[in-house]
Amino acid sequence: MTLSERQSLLYIDRIFLHERTGSVALNGLLERDRSVRRREHAFCTMDHIVDTRPGRGDETLMPSGRDFIVATRHAAHETGIQLFDIADADQGIVHVISPELGIALPGLTLVCPDSHTCTLGGLGALAWGVGSTEAEHALATSTLRATRPQTMRVTYTGELASGVTAKDLILFTIRELSAAGGAGYAIEFAGSAVESLSVEARLTLCNMTTELSAFTGLIAPDQKVLEYCMGRRYAPQDAVWEHASGYWQSLRSDEGANFDCEQLMDIDSLKPQLSWGTSPQHCIDWNGTIPQPADASDEDQATAWSRAQRYMEVRGGSRLADYPIDAAFIGSCTNSRLSDLRDAAAYLQRTGSRGATGVKAICVPGSGQVKRAAEAEGLHEVFLHAGFEWREPGCSMCFFAGGESLGEGVRVISTTNRNFEGRQGLRVKTHIASPLTTVASACAGYLTADTPL
Amino acid sequence: MPFTRHTGVAAPLVRPNIDTDTIIPSREMRTVSRSGLAVGLFAPWRYSDPDTRTENPHFVLNQSAFRQASILLAGANFGCGSSREHAVWALVESGFRVIIAPSFATIFRNNAQRNGLLTIELDGDDIDRLVQWVGDDPETCPLSVDLEACTVRHDPEQQVVEFSIEPVAREMLLGGLDEIGMTEQSRHHIDAFEAQDRVKRPWVYLGQA
Numbered sequence: 001m002t003l004s005e006r007q008s009l010l011y012i013d014r015i016f017l018h019e020r021t022g023s024v025a026l027n028g029l030l031e032r033d034r035s036v037r038r039r040e041h042a043f044c045t046m047d048h049i050v051d052t053r054p055g056r057g058d059e060t061l062m063p064s065g066r067d068f069i070v071a072t073r074h075a076a077h078e079t080g081i082q083l084f085d086i087a088d089a090d091q092g093i094v095h096v097i098s099p100e101l102g103i104a105l106p107g108l109t110l111v112c113p114d115s116h117t118c119t120l121g122g123l124g125a126l127a128w129g130v131g132s133t134e135a136e137h138a139l140a141t142s143t144l145r146a147t148r149p150q151t152m153r154v155t156y157t158g159e160l161a162s163g164v165t166a167k168d169l170i171l172f173t174i175r176e177l178s179a180a181g182g183a184g185y186a187i188e189f190a191g192s193a194v195e196s197l198s199v200e201a202r203l204t205l206c207n208m209t210t211e212l213s214a215f216t217g218l219i220a221p222d223q224k225v226l227e228y229c230m231g232r233r234y235a236p237q238d239a240v241w242e243h244a245s246g247y248w249q250s251l252r253s254d255e256g257a258n259f260d261c262e263q264l265m266d267i268d269s270l271k272p273q274l275s276w277g278t279s280p281q282h283c284i285d286w287n288g289t290i291p292q293p294a295d296a297s298d299e300d301q302a303t304a305w306s307r308a309q310r311y312m313e314v315r316g317g318s319r320l321a322d323y324p325i326d327a328a329f330i331g332s333c334t335n336s337r338l339s340d341l342r343d344a345a346a347y348l349q350r351t352g353s354r355g356a357t358g359v360k361a362i363c364v365p366g367s368g369q370v371k372r373a374a375e376a377e378g379l380h381e382v383f384l385h386a387g388f389e390w391r392e393p394g395c396s397m398c399f400f401a402g403g404e405s406l407g408e409g410v411r412v413i414s415t416t417n418r419n420f421e422g423r424q425g426l427r428v429k430t431h432i433a434s435p436l437t438t439v440a441s442a443c444a445g446y447l448t449a450d451t452p453l
Numbered sequence: 454m455p456f457t458r459h460t461g462v463a464a465p466l467v468r469p470n471i472d473t474d475t476i477i478p479s480r481e482m483r484t485v486s487r488s489g490l491a492v493g494l495f496a497p498w499r500y501s502d503p504d505t506r507t508e509n510p511h512f513v514l515n516q517s518a519f520r521q522a523s524i525l526l527a528g529a530n531f532g533c534g535s536s537r538e539h540a541v542w543a544l545v546e547s548g549f550r551v552i553i554a555p556s557f558a559t560i561f562r563n564n565a566q567r568n569g570l571l572t573i574e575l576d577g578d579d580i581d582r583l584v585q586w587v588g589d590d591p592e593t594c595p596l597s598v599d600l601e602a603c604t605v606r607h608d609p610e611q612q613v614v615e616f617s618i619e620p621v622a623r624e625m626l627l628g629g630l631d632e633i634g635m636t637e638q639s640r641h642h643i644d645a646f647e648a649q650d651r652v653k654r655p656w657v658y659l660g661q662a
Contacts, residue, residue, distance in 0.1 A: 001639065001642050004621050006621075007621045009636065009642075009643075011643070011650065013657045024485060024486070024487060024538075027485065034633070040660040064483045067484065067485055071485040072485075105656070107654075108657065114535075114536055115535050115560060130536060130560065130563070131541070131560060132487075132538045134563060134567065136633065140637070141636045141640075142647075143636055143643055145632060145636065147619065147621075149559075179530055179533060180469075180470070180530035180533070183559065211534075213533050214559075215559050235656075236656035240656050243656070244656040279470050279472075300528070300577075303468075304469055307468075399474070400478070400479060401479040401482075402481075418534060420472045420474045420534060421475060422474065423474050426503070
């Protein structure tokens, strides 16, 4: 329904909540005596605050963490929505379990009070992050008032080299377009390199569209996506599957479609990317040189670079390999799926290497399903043998909520999505990278993507 | 809370990409509530020791002239990062009514609009000018923001900057409207859409034959 020239009332097919911000939205409804209009379309998980240490329960190291967990459970029961609680076999990070369970599907509109909801564009869903008040609106009315974004297409030419992943592709894209480069846009990712990506890799690519400040990102669904979705718990079956899959295959941009902005990027010679600063746009080739503020394009950039380098305790002109690390973290909605863990474990097996002395290394699978599948392949033993901790599913140390952290002021390599000041703990210096680069650095003890094949 | 006009002290924090983790870190979101957040606003910059709440005297909002600030002059891409509406709640609870920046992250802007916090986009040169006007004496040189006229005024110097804003956002802010209540008036449209859509996209409708 059209509300104005640019604003429409959109039907929202699926709403996913988590215990960090979802509880506030559900409580908002309950306080105003409103109900969830279609509770069968709303889901909730415990991922942001829940502990990831083995043997966990409602208690967490985060002060008052238990209150969020208990309040969310209570509100989910009161409103009658499906909750994937801590002990549920399918519990996990919201953007890992929603494709896994077939809750997110091509062409569906899906919102969640979490900025990384754009992950699900990897299936061809129109999914975006909202605040708690908008989530409340979606729960109460099955709709949202949305402003039509502008359209951008990012087309990659060339193919990814071996050892270069979807994470490197999106980090490079943010580096090129800037952290505000997608503001106001819905971005379609296209090109044969995107078509070659597995569905899980596409989820990684779309996951960080929010770091471009874009409304969302998506990829046209193809045969791989159909195969991925088939048989998932909430996916259609039989005759309805035939109907749905036919419709999904029609969800692609027309030949000659006009976009408000077109970007072409050649990725034939793309190298693994590593961040040096405090914004995801502060990335360089892993063996490149950290930029000098004197070489910045303007005064504002020079100031921002100097500030970032002071916080990160790195010098312009130096190389990332000059910096020893204290910790390595594999996990998060960006890189905690089975293919990510396989990538990292394969490196450990191939090289026979172990985490370097003094490096605290942690692997957190994204969901119960991922964890069981990884264990069935023996991946947990590979990680444990290499000195990694093997955790229960959740967001874990992607951010610091006052509970567990990797230590104050430490230098961390992380497969997560944000290297903001203090994101992973007080004065923590975060370098974001792919699982492969993270595991190679964990073993080397310093920042490197030197991954002999 | 409707917004029509506001006059107040403007504080300059003109850095690009101020993210919501900085506006309010996750560790400062301690209760399942929209309140109690002001103390955590800009905690990483505002406190030299967040545990003891020892203030960093260099941070602009700790300086006496800016303690009562209700307008923030910021850099591009303000509010990027996490979708946490707590960033807006913390700003509002701390007395902010207006944020002026060259650009905002979409989710932040949407959240702000739903909480009566006006976001104004002006280019960097205009913001530099506002910073100069406010100068060293912000308390006697406040800025006046008028959402009906779409202007930012600086009375002592008789200076005016005009801004543009999405008409629907302006209307929502001027009226202080309850969106859920408004949408519920379209209930029959939503029901009719579902009836048609269920035939077109039956897989969307779970748990029903």
